[in-house]
Structures are given as C-alpha cells and as structure tokens.
Amino acid sequence: MVKKRLGKIKGFSIQFLPYSEIRGLDSTKRIKRILNIVLGNNILIIQGKLEPEEETRLIEDTMAMMGHVKNFKGIELAVISGNGGKSGGFFGRFKRNLANSIAGEDMGAVTIIGPATIIKEIKRNPKKIELLLKG
Amino acid sequence: MVGKAFGNFFKKIFFNIFGQKKELKLGFYGPPNAGKTSLANRICKDFTDKEIGKTSKIPHETRTIQFKEKVEISYKGRKxxxxxxxxxxxxTKIDYEDFLKFKLKKKEAKTRAxxxxxxxxxxxxxxDDMDVVVIVLDAIQNPYNQVNITIIGNLVARKIPVLIVANKIDLKRANLKKVEAAFPEYDVVGISAKYGKNIEEFYESIFKLAKKV
Structure with a gap:
C-alpha cells in the first residue's frame, strides 16, 4: 500500500543522525536539534534513544511549537529498543550492557521521528514496524 | 529551614506508624479517548455520588486537569x-481536521486543538506530583504505541507505582491478552468503565498499588 502511493509524496527526505552527533549536547539542545530537522519536513532516524524525560520534553516542545509554526500538527515517534530482546545469550547481554554503560544510552535502539503532516501512522508490534505515509 | 526539616521528620514518623499517607494522589494517564474520565467518574460516583468530568466520543474532551479530593475508596472492609x-x-500530534469528522465547526475544532x-x-x-498512577489504555487499540511506552518510562524513572488498565473490554474487538503481552512486567486489569465490568478487581489492584508507595 505504501509502495503504491510513495510516488505521490514529494518534499521530504529521510535523515540519519548518528548518536555521536547528539552525544555532547544537553537535553535542551538535543531536542531543539531534533525538532529543527523534523520541522524541515524530514523523517529522522536516530541511532540510540532519548531518555524518558527527554521524550516527554520532546512532546511538550512539540505541543508548544504547534501554536507557533504554521501547518505543524505534531510528530510521529517510535523507538525500537535494542536491548529488549532475549536473544544473544550471556555474552550478547554483556556486550550490550557494556556498550550502554559506556555510551549511557541503548546504542542498539533506533528512534524514528517525523512530522505528522508526512507520517500518517507508525504501526508497530514486537516483530515489525511500519511507517505509513500520507499520500 | 530547621522547622521544615523537623516537619519532614515528623511526617516520616507519622507515615511509618500509620503505614500510608493521609491522601494519596492517584493520577489517570493515557492516550486520548481511552476512558480515563469514564473510569475516574466510575470511582467518584461509587464513593462520592458525583462525577469528576464530562465524557465524549470526540477525542481530547478533557483538556485541563480535573481532580476530586478526599475520595475514600472502601473495598472488602479496607479503606x-x-x-x-x-x-x-x-x-504527539493533534490535528483540528480530525475534530471536523465529529461535526464540529472549524472554529470550534481549532480552539479544541x-x-x-x-x-x-x-x-x-x-x-512529578503523582503518588500512584493508573495508565488507562483502550483495549481495542494497539498497545505498542510510543506514547504509552513514554509515559510508563517516565513513571519508572520517577519510581511511581503503575497499574495498567485495559478499558473497553465489553467491546468485541477488545484484546486484553495483547495488552498483557505488551507490558509483561506490570499488573494489567481488564475493565469496562462504562458498564462497571470487573471493577472489583480494579479496586483490589488499587489497594495493592497503594501499598507500593
């Protein structure tokens, strides 16, 4: 269904943001950077995930911006956690925990954020994630 | 400063002796139209005879915090x-055009948004102000919604005890097992706030939840 309609969608791009790009930023700057990218009609894929407090801050700032930015109707957001699965055994878990403790983040996670004017819905279940775009 | 420290000290002693705070702040959180107000109304009607707020089929009917103080819940001899x-x-998104489908006028829809x-x-x-929180989810919707995960993540970070309620189990499409599978680490209670189905189990869970404070 998405494939059939994809040709009709114009004016957006997909950007990948490695965690190293936002690692040094404080929460305020991190969220500002994310929202700036999303407001430029981009779907953003971030390596890693935000802290729970940052996620709510992102929602708060999104809501606050909706009153000030014309045609901005909010965002769609989904986080696919990298350390939620049970596969990998002891060494897999150890490596993940080590990576997380060094980076302070779940580096195996992926966060998808996009403007609600482009993304109709992000459907997810434990096995897959579907990005439904507006035609 | 010293007075405040003494006050907190006596407050702690008081709580330890009596086991619980005098009045616990019980918050109802969740996505729009899941039935938070319906459930809060059910409780308030059961124990105070007065509802807390208006409900509607149109999402975002509750747009300000509403509360009712000193609601004494009694269940099986406990209070x-x-x-x-x-x-x-x-x-994460609010589009006024979604409200137009419910026959609201454009101006009303924009104000509502x-x-x-x-x-x-x-x-x-x-x-930050809650002592315990009930997350109310619509049992016919996909529970793997990022908003649900974000709210729970924040409560866990703040060490606030959580109970998940899967509402609308009276509906055929309701899938309680899917909600339970999505949140295996939490207590999930399936209810119908509208018809009061399974509300006794909900009260039992509320008492269990309050013990975690």
Missing amino acids: MTFKIIDTPGIA KEATQGVIESIKWL
Whole structure:
C-alpha cells in the first residue's frame, strides 16, 4: 500500500543522525536539534534513544511549537529498543550492557521521528514496524 | 529551614506508624479517548455520588486537569483516601481536521486543538506530583504505541507505582491478552468503565498499588 502511493509524496527526505552527533549536547539542545530537522519536513532516524524525560520534553516542545509554526500538527515517534530482546545469550547481554554503560544510552535502539503532516501512522508490534505515509 | 526539616521528620514518623499517607494522589494517564474520565467518574460516583468530568466520543474532551479530593475508596472492609486526578490525554500530534469528522465547526475544532495541546503539556507537568498512577489504555487499540511506552518510562524513572488498565473490554474487538503481552512486567486489569465490568478487581489492584508507595 505504501509502495503504491510513495510516488505521490514529494518534499521530504529521510535523515540519519548518528548518536555521536547528539552525544555532547544537553537535553535542551538535543531536542531543539531534533525538532529543527523534523520541522524541515524530514523523517529522522536516530541511532540510540532519548531518555524518558527527554521524550516527554520532546512532546511538550512539540505541543508548544504547534501554536507557533504554521501547518505543524505534531510528530510521529517510535523507538525500537535494542536491548529488549532475549536473544544473544550471556555474552550478547554483556556486550550490550557494556556498550550502554559506556555510551549511557541503548546504542542498539533506533528512534524514528517525523512530522505528522508526512507520517500518517507508525504501526508497530514486537516483530515489525511500519511507517505509513500520507499520500 | 530547621522547622521544615523537623516537619519532614515528623511526617516520616507519622507515615511509618500509620503505614500510608493521609491522601494519596492517584493520577489517570493515557492516550486520548481511552476512558480515563469514564473510569475516574466510575470511582467518584461509587464513593462520592458525583462525577469528576464530562465524557465524549470526540477525542481530547478533557483538556485541563480535573481532580476530586478526599475520595475514600472502601473495598472488602479496607479503606483508603485518594485525591483523584484526571489528566488530558497525551498525544504527539493533534490535528483540528480530525475534530471536523465529529461535526464540529472549524472554529470550534481549532480552539479544541489549541486547548488540547496545552492539556498535553499540563498532563506531563503533573507527572512529578503523582503518588500512584493508573495508565488507562483502550483495549481495542494497539498497545505498542510510543506514547504509552513514554509515559510508563517516565513513571519508572520517577519510581511511581503503575497499574495498567485495559478499558473497553465489553467491546468485541477488545484484546486484553495483547495488552498483557505488551507490558509483561506490570499488573494489567481488564475493565469496562462504562458498564462497571470487573471493577472489583480494579479496586483490589488499587489497594495493592497503594501499598507500593
């Protein structure tokens, strides 16, 4: 269904943001950077995930911006956690925990954020994630 | 400063002796239209005879925090007093055009959307004030919604005890097992706030939850 309609969608791009790009930023700057990218009609894929407090801050700032930015109707957001699965055994878990403790983040996670004017819905279940775009 | 420290000390001793705070702040959180106000109304009607707020099929009916103080819930001989706090639904997007489908006028829809955005901000700000939280989910919707995960993540970070309620189990499409599977680490109670189905189990769970404070 998405494939059939994809040709009709114009004016957006997909950007990948490695965690190293936002690692040094404080929460305020991190969220500002994310929202700036999303407001430029981009779907953003971030390596890693935000802290729970940052996620709510992102929602708060999104809501606050909706009153000030014309045609901005909010965002769609989904986080696919990298350390939620049970596969990998002891060494897999150890490596993940080590990576997380060094980076302070779940580096195996992926966060998808996009403007609600482009993304109709992000459907997810434990096995897959579907990005439904507006035609 | 010294007075405040003494006050806190006596407060702690008082809580330790009597086991519980005098009035626990019980918050109802979740996505829009899941039935937070319906459930808060059910409790308030059961124990105070008065409802807390208006419900509607149109999303974002609750756009400001509404609360009722000193609600004494009694169940199987036990009694506890709560401050019931009903919050606006948390969403990441709000489009006034969605309200037009419910035959609202454009101006009304735009006002509703604007108020709803403020409501989301208010809900998030109140997270810090809660003692215990009931997350109300619509059992016919996909529970793997990022908003649900974000709210729970924030409560866990703040060490606030959580109970998940899967509402609308009276509906055929309701899938309680899917909600339970999505949140295996939490207590999930399936209810129908509208018809009072399974509400006894909900009260039992509320008492269990309050013990975690």
